[in-house]
Amino acid sequence: MATSEVRVHDALVALQGQMAAVRLPLETSGAAQGRKERHNVLEQLDDYVLPRLRALDAPLLAVVGGSTGSGKSTLANSIVGRPVTAAGVLRPTTRSPVLMHNSVDQSWFDSPRILPDLPRVTGPGADGELQLAAADSLPVGLALLDAPDFDSIVVSNRELSVQLLAAADLWLYITTAARYADAVPWSLLEKAAERNVAVAVVLDRVDTDAIDTIRADLAAMLTRNGLGTSPLFVIPEVRLDDEGLLPSEASEPVQQWLRGLVADEAARSAVIRRTLDGAITSMQESAETIAEAYEHQVVADAGLRAIVKESYTVAAEKIDVAIADGSVLRGEVLARWQDFVGTGEFFRVLDSGISRVRDRFEAFVRGRPQPTAEVEAAIAHGVQAVLIDEANEAAERAETGWRASQAGRELLGDDDLSRARDDVDDRSAAVVRAWQGAVLELVRSEGANKRFTARAVSIGVNGMGLAVMIAVFASTDGRTGAEVGSAGGTAVVGQRLLEAVFGEQAARHLAERARRDLNDRVMALLKEESSRFTDRLDSLDVDERTPGEIRGAIIEVRHARSEAA
Ligand SMILES: Nc1nc2c(ncn2[C@@H]2O[C@H](COP(=O)(O)OP(=O)(O)O)[C@@H](O)[C@H]2O)c(=O)[nH]1
Numbered sequence: 001m002a003t004s005e006v007r008v009h010d011a012l013v014a015l016q017g018q019m020a021a022v023r024l025p026l027e028t029s030g031a032a033q034g035r036k037e038r039h040n041v042l043e044q045l046d047d048y049v050l051p052r053l054r055a056l057d058a059p060l061l062a063v064v065g066g067s068t069g070s071g072k073s074t075l076a077n078s079i080v081g082r083p084v085t086a087a088g089v090l091r092p093t094t095r096s097p098v099l100m101h102n103s104v105d106q107s108w109f110d111s112p113r114i115l116p117d118l119p120r121v122t123g124p125g126a127d128g129e130l131q132l133a134a135a136d137s138l139p140v141g142l143a144l145l146d147a148p149d150f151d152s153i154v155v156s157n158r159e160l161s162v163q164l165l166a167a168a169d170l171w172l173y174i175t176t177a178a179r180y181a182d183a184v185p186w187s188l189l190e191k192a193a194e195r196n197v198a199v200a201v202v203l204d205r206v207d208t209d210a211i212d213t214i215r216a217d218l219a220a221m222l223t224r225n226g227l228g229t230s231p232l233f234v235i236p237e238v239r240l241d242d243e244g245l246l247p248s249e250a251s252e253p254v255q256q257w258l259r260g261l262v263a264d265e266a267a268r269s270a271v272i273r274r275t276l277d278g279a280i281t282s283m284q285e286s287a288e289t290i291a292e293a294y295e296h297q298v299v300a301d302a303g304l305r306a307i308v309k310e311s312y313t314v315a316a317e318k319i320d321v322a323i324a325d326g327s328v329l330r331g332e333v334l335a336r337w338q339d340f341v342g343t344g345e346f347f348r349v350l351d352s353g354i355s356r357v358r359d360r361f362e363a364f365v366r367g368r369p370q371p372t373a374e375v376e377a378a379i380a381h382g383v384q385a386v387l388i389d390e391a392n393e394a395a396e397r398a399e400t401g402w403r404a405s406q407a408g409r410e411l412l413g414d415d416d417l418s419r420a421r422d423d424v425d426d427r428s429a430a431v432v433r434a435w436q437g438a439v440l441e442l443v444r445s446e447g448a449n450k451r452f453t454a455r456a457v458s459i460g461v462n463g464m465g466l467a468v469m470i471a472v473f474a475s476t477d478g479r480t481g482a483e484v485g486s487a488g489g490t491a492v493v494g495q496r497l498l499e500a501v502f503g504e505q506a507a508r509h510l511a512e513r514a515r516r517d518l519n520d521r522v523m524a525l526l527k528e529e530s531s532r533f534t535d536r537l538d539s540l541d542v543d544e545r546t547p548g549e550i551r552g553a554i555i556e557v558r559h560a561r562s563e564a565a
C-alpha cells in the first residue's frame with residue numbers, strides 16, 4: 001500500500017473502532033435504521049473494504065445474485081463448465097454459498113481474509129458455511145460466488161445474500177424475462193447504483209422472438225436507474241445439457257467478458273476501485289446517519305433525565321415547604337407537644353429569667369420524667385407521611401413523563417415505577433429516626449459545651465431535642481413562633497426554651513443545622529427513589545461525546561481519501 005492508502009486504511013480502522021463501540025440502545029427516531037446500518041458497515045469493513053485495501057491484487061470476486069430460480073447456479077456452473085453448485089427446480093435446502101476459484105488462488109479464499117465469519121468447507125456446506133470449489137477452468141484472478149436468493153423466504157438466506165453482495169467487487173446480476181421488472185430486484189439494483197457498485201446484468205431465459213423488445217425495455221430501465229453503463233447480457237431460453245449446463249454459446253459472452261476483465265489490468269483495477277470507492281463513500285454516509293441517530297440518543301437521554309430531575313425536585317421543594325410551614329405541627333404532633341410543654345412548671349422555668357434559667361432548667365429536668373417519646377413518634381409519623389406522599393407523587397410524575405416517549409416506554413418495559421419503592425415506608429421511617437437521633441446528638445454536644453451537669457444534659461436532651469425539632473417545623477422564611485400561625489404559637493415555647501438555654505444565636509444555629517441535616521437526609525432518600533429511573537439510563541452509557549467522535553473519524557476518512565486521490 002502507498003503511504004496515502006495506508007492513511008485511508010488506518011482512518012477506516014479508526015472508524016471501525018467507533019462503529020464497534022457505538023450502541024443505539026434507546027428507541028429514538030432513526031435508532032432501528034442506525035443499528036442496521038452499523039451492522040452493515042461493520043460487516044462490510046471486515047468482509048470487503050479492509051481486506052480489499054490491504055490486497056488490491058487479490059482475485060476479483062464476482063458475486064452471482066438474483067431472485068429465486070433465475071438461473072444463478074446454472075449460469076455459474078456453465079461458466080465453470082461443470083455442475084459445481086446444486087441447481088434445480090427443487091430448491092436445495094442448504095443455504096451454503098459456493099465460491100469457485102482457480103486452484104492457484106486458493107490461499108486468497110481458504111483463510112478468513114474476507115468474510116471472516118463464514119467457516120470454510122470444501123464439500124457441500126451446511127447453513128452459513130462457505131463452500132470452496134477449485135475450478136481451474138476459471139482464469140487465475142477471478143472468483144465466482146453463487147449466492148443464496150436475495151428474495152428467499154428464509155430470512156437468514158436473504159441476509160446472507162446481502163452480506164455476500166456487499167463483499168463483491170462485481171455484481172453479476174441475473175434476472176429473467178418474466179421477473180426483470182419486479183420491485184424487489186429493482187430495490188437491490190437501486191442500492192447498487194447508489195453505492196456505485198460495478199454491476200453486469202444478465203437477462204436469462206428470454207424467448208427468442210421477444211429478445212429485442214425485452215432487451216430494449218430492460219436497457220431503458222437500467223439507464224433510468226443510473227446503471228446505463230452496466231454491461232447487459234441476454235441469454236435466450238435454451239435446453240440445458242445432461243449436466244444441467246447451458247450450451248457453451250449461450251454462456252460464452254458473459255464468460256468472455258469476465259475473462260477479458262481480469263486479463264486487462266487497467267479494466268480489472270477500475271472495477272475494483274469503483275466498487276471499493278463506492279463502498280467507502282456509502283460507509284461514510286452510513287456513519288453520518290449513525291452519528292445523527294446517536295445524537296437523538298443523547299437528546300433523549302437528557303430529556304428522560306430532565307423528567308426525573310424535575311419530578312423529584314418538585315418533591316424536594318414540596319417536602320421542604322411542608323417541613324418548614326408548620327403543617328407538621330398540626331393534629332397529633334401539636335397535641336403531644338402541648339401535653340409535653342403544657343405544664344405550668346415548664347413555663348415557670350421559662351419565666352424565671354435568663355440568668356437563672358440554667359439552674360431552673362436543671363431542676364425542671366431533674367424532677368420530671370421525660371414523656372418525649374410520644375411527641376417524637378408523632379413527629380416521625382407526620383414527617384414520614386409527607387415523605388411517602390411526595391415520593392409516590394414524584395414516581396408517578398416521572399413514570400408518566402417517561403411513558404410519553406417511546407424511548408421511555410421501552411426503558412420501563414413492563415415495570416411499573418409509578419409508585420415509590422415497595423420499602424419506602426421503612427426507608428422513610430429510618431430517615432426520620434436517624435434524623436431525630438442526630439438532633440439529640442447535636443443537642444447533647446451543644447449542651448456539653450454549655451457545661452450542664454451530666455445528669456441535666458442526659459435528661460434534658462430529649463426535651464431540648466424536641467424543641468429543636470419543633471423549631472425546624474415552624475421556620476418558614478426564617479420566621480418562627482407566632483408569625484407562622486396557630487401551630488407556631490406553640491412552637492414559640494420551644495424557641496424560647498432553646499434561647500433561654502443556649503442563647504439566641506446558638507438556638508437559631510441549632511435549628512438551622514437540624515433543618516439542613518433533615519434536608520440532606522430527605523435528598524438522599526429521593527436520590528434512592530429517583531435512581532430507579534436513572535440507573536436504567538446509566539447502564540446504557542449514552543455518551544454525548546460519541547457523535548463528535550464518529551464525525552471526527554469520518555472527517556479523517558475524507559481527508560485521507562482526498563490525499564490519496
Ligand atoms: N431450460 C432452461 N432451464 C433453466 C435455465 N436456467 C435455469 N434453468 C432451470 O431453472 C431452474 C432454476 O435454476 P437455478 O440455476 O437453480 O436457479 P437459481 O435459483 O437462480 O440458482 C433449474 O431447474 C434450472 O435447471 C435455462 O436457461 N434454460
Ligand SMILES: [Mg+2]
Pocket residue numbers: 072073074086087146
Ligand atoms: Mg442456486
